[in-house]
Amino acid sequence: MSTSEVPITVISGPLGAGKTTLVNHLLKDPGDRRIAVIVNDMGDINVDAELIADQTEKGVIDLSNGCICCRLQDDLVTQATRLAEERSFDYLVVEASGISEPIPIAQALTEGTEEGSLPDQFRLDTTVSVIDAYGFWKAFNPEESLPDAAPDPERPLTEVLIDQIEFCEVLLLNKCDMVPEAALESIEAVIRELQPRATLHRTTYSEVDSDTVLDTGLFDFEEAQRQQGWKRTLASKSEDTNHDHGATAVSAAEAHGVESFAYRREQPFHPERFDGWLDDWDGEIIRAKGFAWVASRPETVVGVSQAGPSVQAGPIGEWGDDDPATRLVFIGSGLDRNTLVEDLDTCLVASNEQINQDADDPFPRESS
Numbered sequence: 001m002s003t004s005e006v007p008i009t010v011i012s013g014p015l016g017a018g019k020t021t022l023v024n025h026l027l028k029d030p031g032d033r034r035i036a037v038i039v040n041d042m043g044d045i046n047v048d049a050e051l052i053a054d055q056t057e058k059g060v061i062d063l064s065n066g067c068i069c070c071r072l073q074d075d076l077v078t079q080a081t082r083l084a085e086e087r088s089f090d091y092l093v094v095e096a097s098g099i100s101e102p103i104p105i106a107q108a109l110t111e112g113t114e115e116g117s118l119p120d121q122f123r124l125d126t127t128v129s130v131i132d133a134y135g136f137w138k139a140f141n142p143e144e145s146l147p148d149a150a151p152d153p154e155r156p157l158t159e160v161l162i163d164q165i166e167f168c169e170v171l172l173l174n175k176c177d178m179v180p181e182a183a184l185e186s187i188e189a190v191i192r193e194l195q196p197r198a199t200l201h202r203t204t205y206s207e208v209d210s211d212t213v214l215d216t217g218l219f220d221f222e223e224a225q226r227q228q229g230w231k232r233t234l235a236s237k238s239e240d241t242n243h244d245h246g247a248t249a250v251s252a253a254e255a256h257g258v259e260s261f262a263y264r265r266e267q268p269f270h271p272e273r274f275d276g277w278l279d280d281w282d283g284e285i286i287r288a289k290g291f292a293w294v295a296s297r298p299e300t301v302v303g304v305s306q307a308g309p310s311v312q313a314g315p316i317g318e319w320g321d322d323d324p325a326t327r328l329v330f331i332g333s334g335l336d337r338n339t340l341v342e343d344l345d346t347c348l349v350a351s352n353e354q355i356n357q358d359a360d361d362p363f364p365r366e367s368s
């Protein structure tokens, strides 16, 4: 391999969204690049690698039987290094399995793992998320119920899907042929609220020009983390919050009733009332994330994360020198913000109320 720089594009996205279809496009029409591919699948057999065309001629390596964001992080680094020694190529595409979280993959590729780092000539260039518009529409439509067949009960798939949307530079909203135009517009409005930073393209059969996803030079770890929609809402000073995505008088988010806002309180929640509220989750909320101060656990930061039907809350650390507080961001469509705030406020411990510290603590909650 030449010693010049080898950019990497990582393709994430839920199961069946169109990632392999995208890889095949890139191999067929790579511009003037020689592309090598690492494909990750969860089963014993890497079905995706089988599906990738001409794999003997192109450098296609399959990493199967595990997920590169957790168990196979080291393998990813080792295989990329080996590929670089054995083959001549000038661009590396990594297709992550549908359940892979993008942040640990980006970390492994930029910072290395306990067992080693990528050779210096590799550079993470772009993270792409391929989102199945039809699946998204169904997953977040309260009237539809899809089984949440997550292999990891701690990490339901809707949660991973949201991570994949929130952390990327380029978003392909794929399978647009399967969703009516009006639904596409509201999906886009929701995605924009979750992910204000990435470039967003509507696609069918993942058809995009290779320059859209390769050699963009857009990857910036800090920025990608900072610009997640919920973090921007939390960081903004006002309670209000629809992200400004352009100079239009009515933003797409407003037009589709999508909004985000932050709930901030300096009093603790009553554990049972807050747990009851989490049980009775408002279906209009698409995404909630943040942390809570719960009276039964005065030392502990209780993290709250919800994506679609999965609602989780449990300890994520200690307050230490920080003053305990609650900061929760809600992103939703048709939210009744006043009622939500009022309901949450009724979960706060009143000034004259006693907490029974011996009562069963409901946190961590099982994911629902």
Ligand SMILES: Nc1nc2c(ncn2[C@@H]2O[C@H](COP(=O)(O)OP(=O)(O)OP(=O)(O)O)[C@@H](O)[C@H]2O)c(=O)[nH]1
Binding pocket: 013, 014, 015, 016, 017, 018, 019, 020, 021, 022, 048, 097, 098, 174, 175, 176, 177, 178, 203, 204, 205, 206
């Ligand atoms: N109707 C329609 N089907 C599509 C589109 N894109 C991909 N498909 C089909 O959807 C199925 C899944 O596509 P893949 O490219 O294998 O999806 P994937 O993300 O690699 O799937 P996993 O590796 O299982 O996570 C295939 O049958 C594709 O032909 C699209 O835009 N519209």
